[in-house]
Amino acid sequence: GAGVSQSPRYKVAKRGQDVALRCDPISGHVSLFWYQQALGQGPEFLTYFQNEAQLDKSGLPSDRFFAERPEGSVSTLKIQRTQQEDSAVYLCASSLRQTSTDTQYFGPGTRLTVL
């Protein structure tokens, strides 16, 4: 595809609901990243995949957060029992190879609002 796409672009959830956020990386990109961006702040790392393997999930804030990339392409970030502090923009990025020398390409993000 032309770039990284994310869906939905906006999501409003009632506190306690489960949500699923989708990321379609650039075709052929090996690495995929999820970030959380609070209003007025820079993105914070959540988790990283190399193909289907989740190599780093140290940034996930709690066990309510779960990410998967079962076939090494599309990824889903799931948040269970959402809370107000989960309100943020969730950004997905992909890069071509598995090295740290590659540029990351970002999607437009999903803005999650938990009421």
Added chain:
Amino acid sequence: KQEVTQIPAALSVPEGENLVLNCSFTDSAIYNLQWFRQDPGKGLTSLLLIQSSQREQTSGRLNASLDKSSGRSTLYIAASQPGDSATYLCAPGDYGQNFVFGPGTRLSVLP
């Protein structure tokens, strides 16, 4: 834990000025550093990627320098234009592909 600061937090300049955005990071054991721009309501666009072995990178009117030992990077924008208005973020990356972002500098270039 890597901590990143950016100065100034916000900047407003008339069109045509040259300007410098500053980024400082606490852990100098980085693999590379990226500069991004973010437009309101949109994702990030990578501007420049500097490897730890490099001192600077240039792309058009943009020049980024890196002083790894002192934990500093600067982004120089020449002849600024209204289209440059955005938030600029720096992000040092470690060997595990983990980028830590600064809070950004919000730039407004007035016509």
